[in-house]
Amino acid sequence: MGDWTAAEVMTALEDLGLLGEGPRRMRDLFDTAKTARDLPLDEVDKLMAEPPYAARMAAFCILDFQARARPGDVALRDAYLRHHDSIDAWDMVDRAAPWVVGSCVAGGPYDLLHDLAASPDPLRRRTAMTAPLWFVRHGTDADVLAGFELAATLHADADPLVHKPVGIFLAHAGERMRPQLLTFLAEHESHMPRPAARLARRRL
Incomplete structure (x- = not known):
């Protein structure tokens, strides 16, 4: 198929049986999104407005691809943020936030992530803590230190949607900057939820 439309993505998902309440066959969903990865952003907007989980997840996968x-494409970041209210599952954040948001914020300023970290919405706070995973693999040391600052802001968050990503970021960042992780844990570990602390230490 050449240029895709949102309607054609929906048809493909329906043909695969992914729009109902059955099991989420993520491989089929990812393969469909990859095939439609050049979907124009105005068509991505239409997918985001669809009620089924698979349609919206496909849209976030397309943004990621x-x-x-x-x-660093700001238009992709803006599309993600514009449709943040369409996110109702943690895996939508985890799929798209590092590349779509993190790559745009790398190099600073990091105000966007701090604004998200201050949100009452736990999925926005999850975006704030998941986007910096891009920094660990592709960013500068200054980017990674900015991620540590966000983790400090969210280290005591009681919501598992947030404190687990804190621990995951710290584990990965600690592989690159072990002394900073040890300093962070010495200062904050006693106030972290235990699952977050365990995740942070898993690679030490």
Whole structure:
């Protein structure tokens, strides 16, 4: 198929039986999104408005595929943020936030992530803590230190949607900057939820 439309993505998902209440066959969903990865952003907007989980997850996967080809693309970041209210599952954040948001914020300023970290919405706070995973692999040391600052802001968050990503970021960041992780834990570990602390220490 050549240029895709949102309607054609919906048809493909329906043909695969992914729009109902059955099991989430993520491989089929990812393969469909990858095939439609050049979907124009106005068509991505239409997918985001669809009620089924699979449609919206496909849309976030498409943003992720496009960001991997064009890291730092502000239009992709803005599409993600514009449709943040369409996110109702943690895996939508985890799929798209590092490349779509993190690659745009790398190099600073980091105000966007701090604004998200201050949100009452736990999924926005999850975006704030998941986007910096891009920093660990692709960013500068200054970027990673900015991620530590966000983790300090959210280290005591009681919501598992947030404190687990804190621990995951710290584990990965600690592989790159072990002394900073040890300093962080010495200061904050006693106030962290235990699952977050365990995750943070898993690679020490």
